Amino acid sequence: MSVDSIYFITGAILFGMGFIALVIRTNLLHRLLAVNIMGVGVFMWFIAGAYQHGATDSVPHALVLTGIVVAVSATAFALALLLKIHLAENKERPS
Numbered sequence: 226m227s228v229d230s231i232y233f234i235t236g237a238i239l240f241g242m243g244f245i246a247l248v249i250r251t252n253l254l255h256r257l258l259a260v261n262i263m264g265v266g267v268f269m270w271f272i273a274g275a276y277q278h279g280a281t282d283s284v285p286h287a288l289v290l291t292g293i294v295v296a297v298s299a300t301a302f303a304l305a306l307l308l309k310i311h312l313a314e315n316k317e318r319p320s
Contacts, residue, residue, distance in 0.1 A: 232273030240266030253310070257303050264296050 243263030250256055268289050275285030 229273045229276040232269050232276065236266040236269030236273060238266070239263070239269065253307050257300065257307065261296065261300060264292075268292060 240263050243259045243261075243266060246259035247256055247263070250259065271285060271289055271292075275282070
């Protein structure tokens with residue numbers, strides 16, 4: 226089994242696990258984590274597709290690194306929104 230096929234299979238498993246969790250879970254934090262797991266699966270697919278023995282093209286790898294930075298930023302923003310939602314829900318409830 227080659228390295229690229231291992232990455233494809235692992236990426237597919239991660240994407241599938243994230244998708245199932247996204248559909249099944251109702252907690253917003255769990256759903257955010259599921260989307261992040263799906264993103265990691267997509268990054269692995271992209272790296273596996275760009276993998277070639279002795280290849281000098283580094284553009285796909287740079288795109289994945291850029292995607293990781295964007296994913297971290299989007300996750301931080303989503304966590305801040307989830308915190309605001311949680312605080313707003315708890316403020317409306319009587320103690």
